[in-house]
Amino acid sequence: MKHIVKILSLLVAISAFWIGLLQAAIVPRSHTWLLPIYFVVSLGCYGLLMVGVGLMQFPTCPQEAVLLQMDITEAKEFFRHKGVDVGSD
């Protein structure tokens, strides 16, 4: 099935649960009404947390730039010997 259908089903299931909670009144209704807001805000915070954590742990590789320059030099030398004119950048 299409992905959007999966997501909508999930939302419908969550909504049904929420409506069930409202009707059953296990939790005071005033709290239950605010649950969707809590849910959305939590989701937003989780997203921001993931972005922050990911940013802090963002893998970098400065040594790769150096290695690349060495490879470029090696390649240019090779082509110089073979008479292929690669010119300059």
Add this chain to the structure above:
Amino acid sequence: MADEKENIGDKKYKYSIIIPTYNERLNIAIIVYLIFKHLRDVDFEIIVVDDGSPDGTQDIVKQLQQLYGEDRILLRARAKKLGLGTAYIHGLKYATGDFVVIMDADLSHHPKYLPSFIKKQLETDASIVTGTRYVKDGGVHGWNLMRKLTSRGANVLAQTLLWPGVSDLTGSFRLYKKLVLEDVISSCVSKGYVFQMEMIVRASRKGYQIEEVPITFVDRVFGTSKLGGSEIVEYLKGLVYLLLTT
């Protein structure tokens, strides 16, 4: 190291490497050199799809053909800039390998990772092996904080909305089984990097086995990476499109 090469050399598979180019006169020569350096015992062909570069890219490719052989380097040019997706489709028509590798010509994708792609595929029989920059042994060089933030934000959003099953959605350094690439590419309609996302998401939806290998990505040293407002809008539109149609 020697063991790995022997393993790869054992199998009798052929790999077609499609490289779309536009004004990559110097880089294409270096890429070709590095591919030959790192795939010593592998049967492969390089298919250069050049979109009528005015800087003489095709002349260089012809010289490389003289050096390495026209059976190893295929020049399949087009008249003008026609886009990445169609460049792959064009290149695919001439591919005679069992597997197809797509990679960029600007040296952001380093051929030294090709053996790890091949090895991963042989080990897992995956339909697609995609390079990921965002894991521990991978990485990016040349991005400032803003660029990293945008990338990370975009990734979190895409993961939340699409559940794609891969960590790097916009990456374009990938190995496909040829038949899988043909199948997936025929159902993709997007352009640019949204195209790369569409490819991997559609493949995931179709149930193809996708494995990842870490790669390092050195962004263009000359000129800055373009990521302006319009790119962000395109990205968001692409996400919504993928959310609704895959």
